[in-house]
C-alpha cells in the first residue's frame with residue numbers, strides 16, 4: 001500500500017523517514033543556527049548529530065580531538081558548549097577566561113564533584129551525605145578530638161587536612177611527610193630491594209639487571225606513596241597491590257566519567273578489591289597502625305567520631321589513594337625516557353648533578369636550586385603529558401568575558417589545550433624542548449601553564465610531588481648506570497608512544513606495551 005501526495009507516492013517506510021528527517025533538520029537549524037543568533041551571550045554549541053547523545057561517543061573515543069575541534073586556529077578562543085549524554089558543559093581555554101574561572105569561588109564551586117567522585121569510587125549516598133553534613137553527625141554535637149574546632153563537614157575538613165599535611169604554614173606537617181616519602185624512595189631504590197623483587201627484573205646478574213622503566217618508576221613511587229600515607233600494613237595486606245593499582249590507573253577514567261557499567265566490569269572489580277583492602281586495614285587495631293601519616297590518622301579519628309564504619313571510610317578515601325600515587329611515577333617515567341634517549345641531555349644533567357665527583361646522593365636543595373636543566377625538563381614533561389581538566393559547577397549565572405554561563409551547568413578547563421596553545425607556546429608547542437623553561441623562566445608562571453590545576457582546587461601535593469620526583473631521578477642516576485637495551489640486531493628501541501586518546505585524571509601514561517627496557521648497572 002502507498003500513500004499518495006499529489007502525483008508522488010511514498011512507501012510506508014519513506015514516510016516516517018521523511019518526517020524524522022524533517023524533525024531532525026528543524027532541530028539542527030534551531031540548535032546550531034537560530035538559537036545562537038537569538039542568544040549571543042550563550043557560548044556556541046559544538047555541533048553534533050544525535051540529539052541528547054551529543055559528542056559523547058566521540059569524546060570517550062578521543063576526548064582530545066573533540067575538544068580541539070571546538071577551538072578555532074588563530075582566533076580568540078571563545079568558550080563553547082560540549083554536549084555529553086544530555087549534559088551541557090562549557091569548555092574554557094582562553095587564558096584570560098581560565099584565570100577568571102579560577103578566581104571565582106563564589107558562584108563557581110567544586111563541591112558537587114567531590115561528592116560525585118566519592119559516589120563513583122563506590123561510596124554510598126548515605127556515606128556521602130554524612131560527609132557533607134556540617135557539623136558532621138557527631139553523637140555529642142561536636143568533635144571530642146579537637147581536630148575540628150570549626151565543626152566543618154568531613155569533606156571540607158579533608159581539604160584542610162590535605163593542606164596541613166602537604167603545604168607549609170602554621171599547622172603544617174609537610175616536612176614530616178616529605179621526609180617519609182624521601183626515606184621510602186631511598187630505601188626502595190636500593191639494589192637488594194629492586195633486584196630481589198619477584199616481578200621487576202626481566203633478567204639479572206650480580207652487577208646488573210634489565211627492567212621495564214615504567215615498572216621501575218611505579219614499583220618505587222607507588223609503594224613509597226602507599227607506605228607514606230598508610231604505613232607498612234596496607235601494602236602488606238594485599239600482595240597484588242601494585243598490579244591492582246596499575247589496573248585502576250588504566251581504567252579509572254571509566255569510573256569517573258560513569259562509562260556504561262557493562263564496559264567497566266574489570267576496573268569496577270579492581271576498585272572494589274582495593275576498597276575492601278582499605279576496609280580490612282581500618283579494621284586492624286589502631287595501635288599497630290601508628291606509622292600512618294598525620295592526614296590518614298586524623299581523617300580516621302574524625303570519620304569514626306562522625307559514625308562512619310570501616311567500609312565507609314575505605315570507600316571515601318579510595319580517590320585519595322589514587323591521587324597520591326597516580327602521577328609522580330609517570331612524570332619520572334617520561335622525564336627518564338627523554339634523558340636516557342638523548343645523550344647530550346643526559347650528559348648536561350649529569351654535569352648539573354656533579355655525578356662524576358660526588359660520593360653522596362644529591363640533596364633536595366642541590367636538585368632544586370642547582371639543576372636548572374633537570375627542572376626545565378620536568379616542567380616541559382608536565383606541560384606535554386598532563387591531560388587533566390579542572391571542573392567547576394555553576395551555582396548562579398556567571399559572566400565570563402562577554403558570555404553568560406548559566407547556573408546548573410558545568411565548566412571544564414582542559415589542560416592540554418592550554419599547554420598546546422601556539423599563541424602562548426609558539427609554533428613548536430607540540431615539540432618537546434628540554435630547555436624551553438630554562439630559556440624563558442617566566443613560562444612557569446604563565447596563565448596557560450596549569451599542570452597542577454588552579455584556584456581553590458590547585459594540587460595541594462605539588463611541592464611534595466616535585467621533591468619526590470627530583471629525589472627519585474637524582475638517586476637513580478647517582479646510584480646506577482642506566483642504558484637503553486638494544487635489540488638483538490643492535491636496533492634502538494622506539495620512543496614510547498603516549499596514550500592520549502582516553503580522558504585522563506592527571507598525567508598520561510604510555511600506550512599499553514609501549515615502554516623502555518633499561519639495563520640498570522651498579523656504579
Ligand code: HEM
Nearest residue numbers: 162324327328331388390452453454457458459460461465
Ligand atoms: C606530578 C604529580 C602530580 C600532578 C601532575 C598532580 C596534579 C593534580 C591536579 C591536576 C589536581 C586537580 C586540580 C584541579 O582540579 O584544579 C590535583 C589535586 C590534588 N592533588 Fe595532585 N598532582 C600530583 C601529585 C600529587 C601528590 C604526590 C599528592 C599528595 C601526596 C597530591 C595531592 C593532591 C590533592 C590532595 C589534591 C586535591 C586538592 C584539594 O582539594 O585541595 N598530588 N593534583
